[in-house]
Amino acid sequence: MLLIKCPWCGERAQIEFTYRGDATVERPDIEADEAQWYDYVYTRDNPRGEHTEWWHHTNGCRKWFKVRRNTWTHEILSSEPGVKKDS
Amino acid sequence: MAKLKSIPSVLLRECEVSLLLQVHGLSVASCGTRLSAFGIEQLPSIGKSIFGDDLLLMSNGPDMWLMQAQERELESTLQQLREALADTDATLTDLSSARLIVQVSGASSRKILKKGCPVDIDSLSGADVVSTVIGHLGVTIHCLGDEFVLYVLQSFGTDFWEWARLNSLEFNI
């Protein structure tokens, strides 16, 4: 069972979390090209190695945050809050 | 192996509270001393709790608190809090009916929690608050030394008791 580091609650068992995939894709502006929207919703880098991804501390603090994890070794490298509050 | 004693070593008891609130968005800057009328001078850090005047404030995440009282009247307290926090970022949500609250005590209290919670129960000490799972259920655990208070979603209450029954047979409840 992975040990996920929540930026607020510390290292916790995977069963407290929900996964949401690639956190490097950015939601485009509503007026952006359909192609950009297609990329945002559908296409993924899908690397073997370091991957930045969304996790949600569903049975915990209910925050979404980004984890940097190696998809080959499952090693967890770092985690950070989803977005700074003042952005 | 020593023969098991026939006295139960875990006690589970449902607790009644008069008020349970989810508080969002309190901050030292905006709330400062606004809660001092309730005996709360400072905000607990994440994963900690403090007691005020018949009021328990537990931090269950960043910018999030559970507030609990045993005696205070719900609607008037809610009103007073709303007034105290007016014009701040804080919001209040009434959850007084939303949780089954269970006190776990006895020599094996940690042992039974370990059977369902993937957190280091042995490392919890007084005033610690942790939201996690027990079995398949979400739970917030408030540690009071060797006693624990669990907050489980009301609709899963029956299931929680079922979980507790299955897992406490060995403690001879």
Next chain:
Amino acid sequence: MGAYRYSYGGQLDRGRPLRFQFDGKQYSGYQGDTLASALLANGVQVVGRSFKYHRPRGVFGMGVEEPSAMVTLRSDARSEPNIRVTEVELYDGLEARSQHCWPGLNFDLGAISNLVSPLLPAGFYYKTFMWPATKWMFYERLIRKAAGFGKSATQPDPDSYSKTFEFCDVLVVGAGPAGLSAAKNAAMSGARVMLLDDAPDGGGRLRFDDERIDDKDADEWLNDTLRYLGSQPNVDVRFRTTAFGYYDQNMVAAVERVFDHLPEPDQGQDRHRLVLIRAKQLVLATGAIERSIPFGGNDRPGVMLASAVRGYAHKYSVACGKKAVVFTNNDSAYATVAALREVGAEVIAVVDSRLQSPGKQALEHLGDTTLMQGSVVIRTKGMRALQAVEVGRLADGENLLGNPQTLRCDLLCISGGWTPSVHLYSHAQGKLSFDESIGAYVPADDKSAIHTAGSITGEFSLEHCLKQGCEAGIESAKQVGCQMPDQPSVPSAPTAQVTGMMPLWLVPQFGHKAKRFVDIQNDVAIEDIELAHREGFVSVEHLKRYTTLGMGTDQGRTSNINGLANLARLRETDIPAVGHTTFRPPFTPVSLGALAGVEFGAHLSPVRRTPLHEWHARNQAHLQNSGVWKRPAYYPRTGESAQDAILRETRHVREKVGITDVSSLGKIDVQGRDAAEFLERIYINRWKSLPIGRCRYGLMLREDGFVFDDGTSTRLSENEFYMTTTTANAGPVLEHMEIYAQTVWPQLHVHLTSISDQWAGMALAGPSSRAVLGALIGEEAASNESLPYMGVSRTRIADVSVLVFRVSFSGELGYEIHIPSKQFELVWETVLAAGKSWDIAPYGLEAMTILRIEKGHVVSAELDGRTTAADLGFERMMKTEGDYVGRRLAERTALVANGRKQLVGVRSVDGSPIPRGAQILAEKSNGMPSKTSGHVSSACYSPHLNKEIGLAMIVDGRQIYGKTMYASSPLTGREVPVEIVHHIFIDPQGERVRG
């Protein structure tokens, strides 16, 4: 007890004799025996049959490595197949049966396959059973008859299982000399230590060998160390506990066999416990396992691992034979000579493949037993069990010199060297390197949080095992920041003088070509490996799968390396170039019960219950699953059928007044200065304009433009909305909104809290609902003016503060009353009492389903994740400017093109019921494949219209109202003509709900 038990010695409780049965025959043993030692003490030689050829099999090893002595243990609902007798602790009344043989163990008809074994080489089934093409199912039935070893119980197991989560600083796996010294040193530093061992007691090989530590009998050190560890509060020692898998971030999964050593668990106690341990530092001291040697007939009962024979003698005082030969390629087996002598057996010779003489200690053990250097056992002889061996001299390590010599014996103790138990290390993606000196793979290096100590590293001397253990204990304590006392505990043992092992991967044949087995469970012999190689299965992985080498219940512990080495020989390369197959959890087989714990059957996943659950049950409701919830389907009255009850309840709502529990709806509190703006972006329709005290139907999309969920939401105050979602999507919708609130639009001030459990709800519906409400809150407050359609009122019922929404799912005049769930039953009863004069009655989900179909309301059957807002006729709700979730991709060509399936109503033309799940066809299919135009998503008999109706998704359906098509159900052989109509069957103008 038993002809092969020596009269004294061993670590048995001779004061406690035990009786047991094997294949119905009574035997006895002692407390402290394993089933294996007890069978051996009684001279039982044949215990099982091999997988493919049904050859007789006896006890070969003494622990987890045992490949073939498997039985079915216990009986009836507790019967357990494939249990290794070497792992079973004897208890009084134990029952074991042989398996995989018919009619019996000693006369097994399956053994015919041994006679035709030339026809059954590796992979034979891929080459035949293909003709005639239709006959495979017939052949397969025969093959399945031969499959499997034991039989599973057919009744549910009466025992219980549980799980616990543990945390520690240092976890030591294996309580042999290395593990014990690691644990002791880590414990002395004050670290939180856990020590696990598979065996019922600690000590590892120390229990089976005659060793000295600190100049005393090793038992003394062992007992002192166990006593020390047992007395420390920071140490948790668990025996009978197998670490079966290493998982990410240093989590070790173990299973504790709490009660397998007794006939059945004590009252209330669990049989097995799954222990999940998160360790900051892990020390693997899992030891090494002796391996076999491939020579002719090496599978015959009476051929055993030398280390096992030594163990049976030392620990159980059992002589596995009366007249033994030892066959080895290394020094370790010499101790077996001494051990056998101690229990009164005769050792007639040691056959050592090496030309050099063994080390000093080995020669001491040898005593005056004949040593045949540079020699090998070529084959065994005997009927079922061993009677003699043929020994030949090796000329150059490969060819034989002269004629073999026959030695009569009933026991052959073999040692092909030792293979470290690197399983857990390998689960952790640890790299292995091949150590030529021991002929095995060892951990290449320690990882940051994983240390190895003892014979797992390939270091076999006790002296070094102890030393490495100490070092690992000290190092791991240091890593977790614990201070060692000045004096670590470093026990000493005599320095061993050993002569190196000689690789012996294959013994040449002489004359008679007896099978030389590699894997004696799956009957994989050298010729199978040669055949695989010949046919091009030259990768280790292909070899494994083609021959099934190492795929048995022992996972090839004593045999894999022999397979690899022989493949290397055939490929004319070295073993590292061939590689090894992958080690996978579990280390040893784990009961499914232990993995499941309490969460199966009725407890597989949690159930949500409404606050009225007991009330529903008391009132004869038929409760059914609805997502995670249990909800009342209908409330049959005495003598009423389900159908009658459902129709009665439906009519009751249309004609009088009904009440139903809608507590399972998702409810979310949306608060903050930007709450309205936030909803504007979550839903497709407008929210900022919604007045306080009013509610609105909202539809939300996923970002891909398809409909996600719907519900009504209410503005309670300027910055506070009470949102409802469908029952099924309550959780997903909240998570979805959280991601937008927290990460996409964090600048918006909005707080989201699930209040699904806080608020319970009831729908009060029917022509008399206003009258009932009036009786509760006053006629004025309930009037159309005070509480208009889509209006909301905060009021009190039974002195409980409630919310009353003027909304309707049924299409009747109706209200939803939401109440804090702890007061729900009180208010429900109050409403029922008030409604008595209007003949109020509860209704369930089934009636609700009919009511909503009549009204054309959509649910998950229509919102199936493939529909757009426009498909449902909601295109006008979609804002045409501004950002909201899903807007952009909802504009994609295929989502706006013609030819999409649209929501319509269907009405049976001839009055016959519309088949459930029917497909819609333009023409009758008459049972032929046909192109479909859509499908019926929901259908029912409408008591109100007295018609068979349904909702359907039909290609361009809104353009063909009035057309007749066919609702086709080949599954039931029915095809019903239906007319395509508008999806709202009753009150299309909404007069009832607004009136």
Next chain:
Amino acid sequence: MKAASKRYSGFSLLRNAISGHQRWSRVWRDPEPKQSYDVVIVGAGGHGLASAYYLAKLHGVKNIAVLEKGWLGGGNTGRNTTIVRSNYRLDGNANFYEHSLKLWEGLSQELNYNVMFSQRGVLNLAHSDSEMESFAIRGNAMRLNGIDAELLLPDQIQRDVPHLDCSQDTRYPIFGGLLQKRGGTARHDAVAWGFARGADSLGVDIIQNCEVTGIRVQGNRVVGLDTSRGSINAGKVGLAVAGNTGRLAAMARLKLPIESHVLQAMVTEPLKPIIHTVVTSGASHVYISQTDKGEVLFGGDLDFYNSYAQRGNLPRIEYVVQSVLTLFPCLRRVRLMRTWGGIMDMSMDGSPIIGKSPIDGLYLNTGWCYGGFKATPGSGWCFAHTIANDKPHPLNEPLNLERFASGALLDEKGSGAFAFSH
């Protein structure tokens, strides 16, 4: 060697037994890579091998190589739960998988290799009325597409699967089921080996231990590959690398609607067979069968995080086992023998992609999610057609890459653009 002497049969087995099995020849060669091929297939899983086989057999392509980074059949082909079925609801899937199922029905004879395709039936259990209703929709759609399907009631199910818990005393009581009798299982390894043998005998070079490390593109046309065994020129390149699609696509600078996830499977110790049907349940997401060797074989959901490691974590194993015991309570004392994982090419709508890529001469075969084993012959057949004609066959036309941009998705579960949700 003469073709006839290589044929397998009971007779050849007997003849070889007499000569001590010394005369069997290699099942496939071990050739050195040539400088250049007309078509190179990357990935010697079932799909890659089947594609090469059909290219050579049906489309007369002569100069073909299949490149494999490890050992052939060692990807998901060698680690799946071997269920074969065509019980799909949406036409685009149903027609394709039914074509594949028909190929399965003659595959052992076609390949002269017993792939042990066992039509023991695939039973999907329904645990609620609404699930029965959606099974009815699916079953009716299947029947109208000419595919066999039957809707069963609990008592019929209990008769067919005696040890299944059909009682009410369980979390998800069984309301009925959808049975496809022509569905079943096949021996996974034999499928890879049979296609490899077939392709090899048609002259295809199967090159193992040859990892593709780069895709060379000139203008917008693929011209060759870099591999761990040197550069290879290629007229056309077909990617059939399952979970590694993302890495190969990146070599061609493509970003695809694919994520790699780990899916686990496991077996118990071998038991005398008691489960003779493939049983699957959506409520707890588990699928169970018992192999011809006797192990009970099962799998469940993904581990739910991107992964390239062929190993998973314990919570999934626990839940899968809990689900198995819920259906078959008598197995609690049976023991789990081995667990493993495979890297799944999960697409964003849960359906596969077989077709052209934006680069000329580069073809995609990916997105198989939980269900690509059953597709093996059909996928190879369609992929071969697409590569040979530079145009999809009508059967794989709906399985194009463009559907994600246009919205013409094939989302059987309706769970949207989340790769792990399908």
